Amino acid sequence: xxxxxxxxxxxxxxxxxxxxxxxxxxxxxxxxxxxxxxxxxxxxxxxxxxxxxxxxxxxxxxxxxxxxxxxxxxxxxxxxxxxxxxxxxxxxxxxxxxxxxxxxxxxxxxxxxxxxxxxxxxxxxxxxxxxxxxxxxxxxxxxxxxxxxxxxxxxxxxxxxxxxxxxxxxxxxxxxxxxxxxxxxxxxxxxxxxxxxxxxxxxxxxxxxxxxxxxxxxxxxxxxxxxxxxxxxxxxxxxxxxxxxxxxxxxxxxxxxxxxxxxxxxxxxxxxxxxxxxxxxxxxxxxxxxxxxxxxxxxxxxxxxxxxxxxx
Amino acid sequence: xxxxxxxxxxxxxxxxxxxxxxxxxxxxxxxxxxxxxxxxxxxxxxxxxxxxxxxxxxxxxxxxxxxxxxxxxxxxxxxxxxxxxxxxxxxxxxxxxxxxxxxxxxxxxxxxxxxxxxxxxxxxxxxxxxxxxxxxxxxxxxxxxxxxxxxxxxxxxxxxxxxxxxxxxxxxxxxxxxxxxxxxxxxxxxxxxxxxxxxxxxxxxxxxxxxxxxxxxxxxxxxxxxxxxxxxxxxxxxxxxxxxxxxxxxxxxxxxxxxxxxxxxxxxxxxxxxxxxxxxxxxxxxxxxxxxxxxxxxxxxxxxxxxxxxxxxxxxxxxxxxxxxxxxxxxxxxxxxxxxxxxxxxxxxxxxxxxxxxxxxxxxxxxxxxxxx
Numbered sequence: 001x002x003x004x005x006x007x008x009x010x011x012x013x014x015x016x017x018x019x020x021x022x023x024x025x026x027x028x029x030x031x032x033x034x035x036x037x038x039x040x041x042x043x044x045x046x047x048x049x050x051x052x053x054x055x056x057x058x059x060x061x062x063x064x065x066x067x068x069x070x071x072x073x074x075x076x077x078x079x080x081x082x083x084x085x086x087x088x089x090x091x092x093x094x095x096x097x098x099x100x101x102x103x104x105x106x107x108x109x110x111x112x113x114x115x116x117x118x119x120x121x122x123x124x125x126x127x128x129x130x131x132x133x134x135x136x137x138x139x140x141x142x143x144x145x146x147x148x149x150x151x152x153x154x155x156x157x158x159x160x161x162x163x164x165x166x167x168x169x170x171x172x173x174x175x176x177x178x179x180x181x182x183x184x185x186x187x188x189x190x191x192x193x194x195x196x197x198x199x200x201x202x203x204x205x206x207x208x209x210x211x212x213x214x215x216x217x218x219x220x221x222x223x224x225x226x227x228x229x230x231x232x233x234x235x236x237x238x239x240x241x242x243x244x245x246x247x248x249x250x251x252x253x254x255x256x257x258x259x260x261x262x263x264x265x266x267x268x269x270x271x272x273x274x275x276x277x278x279x280x281x282x283x284x285x286x287x288x289x290x291x292x293x294x295x296x297x298x299x300x301x302x303x304x305x306x307x308x309x310x311x312x
Numbered sequence: 313x314x315x316x317x318x319x320x321x322x323x324x325x326x327x328x329x330x331x332x333x334x335x336x337x338x339x340x341x342x343x344x345x346x347x348x349x350x351x352x353x354x355x356x357x358x359x360x361x362x363x364x365x366x367x368x369x370x371x372x373x374x375x376x377x378x379x380x381x382x383x384x385x386x387x388x389x390x391x392x393x394x395x396x397x398x399x400x401x402x403x404x405x406x407x408x409x410x411x412x413x414x415x416x417x418x419x420x421x422x423x424x425x426x427x428x429x430x431x432x433x434x435x436x437x438x439x440x441x442x443x444x445x446x447x448x449x450x451x452x453x454x455x456x457x458x459x460x461x462x463x464x465x466x467x468x469x470x471x472x473x474x475x476x477x478x479x480x481x482x483x484x485x486x487x488x489x490x491x492x493x494x495x496x497x498x499x500x501x502x503x504x505x506x507x508x509x510x511x512x513x514x515x516x517x518x519x520x521x522x523x524x525x526x527x528x529x530x531x532x533x534x535x536x537x538x539x540x541x542x543x544x545x546x547x548x549x550x551x552x553x554x555x556x557x558x559x560x561x562x563x564x565x566x567x568x569x570x571x572x573x574x575x576x577x578x579x580x581x582x583x584x585x586x587x588x589x590x591x592x593x594x595x596x597x598x599x600x601x602x603x604x605x606x607x608x609x610x611x612x613x614x615x616x617x618x619x620x621x622x623x624x625x626x627x628x629x630x631x632x633x634x635x636x637x638x639x640x641x642x643x644x645x646x647x648x649x650x651x652x653x654x655x656x657x658x659x660x661x662x663x664x665x666x667x668x669x670x671x672x673x674x675x676x677x678x679x680x681x682x683x684x685x
Binding site: 068086087091092154155171173177260268271273274275277278 | 393395396399402422423493500501536539540541542552555556557667668669671672675676679680682683684685
């Protein structure tokens with residue numbers, strides 16, 4: 001206490017009583033916008049360095065062309081033209097969207113009952129249930145994908161089980177190295193990202209609405225489709241977004257489990273930066289994928305809006 | 313204060329905050345000190361050379377001399393194909409030693425990312441089989457860009473119990489409709505495309521012509537529906553062959569040798585059209601941070617002990633002539649090797665360096681074919 005007093009006294013004696021402010025501080029005080037930007041600045045710096053600059057490089061590079069080990073830096077849209085002309089790019093893009101579309105549907109269908117159960121039928125230790133559901137996701141993504149290789153493999157768990165049960169004579173070969181394998185694995189890998197948003201939106205539903213529906217004569221099924229499902233739609237839409245966007249560009253799952261027919265656009269982009277050695281082409285494909293996903297995202301958002309208006 | 317006691321205390325609600333904090337602190341200190349315990353006083357891993365290589369070369373058996381001299385193994389970084397490795401190094405990945413093959417040497421040196429090896433700094437330099445050093449584009453005065461290390465073949469490993477051979481062994485096995493969906497292939501064009509050239513009857517001197525591209529592409533497209541998986545991961549191919557998921561696959565010598573050692577009925581074919589042959593070796597990065605140890609890595613890999621392992625366990629040829637003295641003629645023939653590399657390399661089709669344009673064009677086309685176009 002004494003120490004503090006001394007310092008305070010010293011300061012009072014040494015400094016003039018009027019607080020001096022810098023010019024900048026003054027501006028900061030007056031302008032609310034400036035204060036906002038000042039608060040945002042750490043994030044803005046990170047965003048600029050981490051996203052805006054690399055994105056600008058990506059766009060610039062996509063307009064170059066590769067020659068041997070170097071680049072021809074005259075700007076041209078040749079890469080985009082090639083991407084549109086050659087069927088392989090469009091086909092892989094399309095396949096990626098179909099695979100991740102199915103994976104999204106499968107994930108949401110799988111997670112909905114789980115989230116529903118926790119939201120409506122678990123009354124004690126809800127948090128523990130949620131944590132338990134995310135437990136498998138504490139292992140690395142790569143390891144989980146690899147585990148599926150073991151499960152789906154020729155001598156894998158499923159095939160051995162079916163053989164043992166006498167249901168099949170020879171191992172099912174379509175299980176591994178196929179688009180199905182990619183869909184199954186993606187659905188499992190991303191399930192936690194679907195459970196949580198769906199759970200939150202189910203949890204928020206006002207229980208009295210359900211009671212009212214029952215009082216007015218709705219059976220459990222009708223009640224689910226008229227009250228619960230529509231009210232949990234925000235969660236379902238968020239989950240679909242969260243899964244669809246990252247899985248479209250997934251690389252490791254198709255690389256390990258896809259086989260020749262399960263290759264996706266992410267693998268093709270990697271190849272451009274690897275053995276094919278055509279970075280500009282890779283850059284334009286990456287941008288193409290972004291545009292494609294944004295377009296689908298916009299369509300999705302528009303549909304959501306229509307849906308919401310109908311609900312209201 | 314044992315662990316069980318604490319759990320009991322928590323359950324009964326008797327755990328005091330202070331006791332809990334103390335156990336947390338103990339656990340924290342324990343975790344933090346793990347890295348310091350039980351380490352011998354040796355050079356830290358960051359002082360060791362970094363060796364950037366194919367999967368399967370990151371094992372202590374190849375680095376006996378290195379370990380004896382420097383106390384620890386070099387650091388390893390693994391690639392699946394050498395083109396991938398080159399792209400990564402061009403992107404700024406600095407290593408001490410990397411592991412390309414003869415076909416890539418002129419292109420690798422052209423990047424300016426490598427320095428030639430001073431042969432006088434290698435104690436085993438005198439034992440290197442001379443013809444292995446005389447590769448196209450490899451000499452830099454008395455220095456070598458790539459110090460030869462291993463040589464071998466790309467051929468077919470097939471299950472003798474599942475594949476019927478009529479007459480001579482041939483590359484046709486990998487194009488046989490009978491085995492559709494049960495064939496495997498290496499994923500890199502650096503092997504597969506050249507095999508396609510052998511199958512299509514294209515001479516390697518003319519591999520970079522439009523007609524050759526057309527012919528090879530047609531052959532590869534024909535093969536593609538039969539292939540279960542294209543991969544650079546030899547373990548995947550080996551496991552598939554062992555389980556019978558695949559009956560035949562394009563592999564290097566080591567897959568067949570490893571599978572045979574495990575008692576699987578496989579053979580490394582000597583196709584009548586000739587196998588694809590190559591010499592691989594070690595190149596030093598121009599900015600190698602541990603240059604002395606880079607030479608130690610190379611020297612260790614040239615040693616007879618390493619050579620014995622390479623020949624016996626992997627079935628590859630080694631570049632040290634003395635390594636072969638450890639084996640009798642019969643064993644070598646059984647492994648498909650010879651003391652005289654020319655016997656093997658010239659009996660097959662030896663890879664020839666190509667331009668970067670060829671490499672990019674070939675890879676782009678091959679990747680399209682793999683994707684089904």
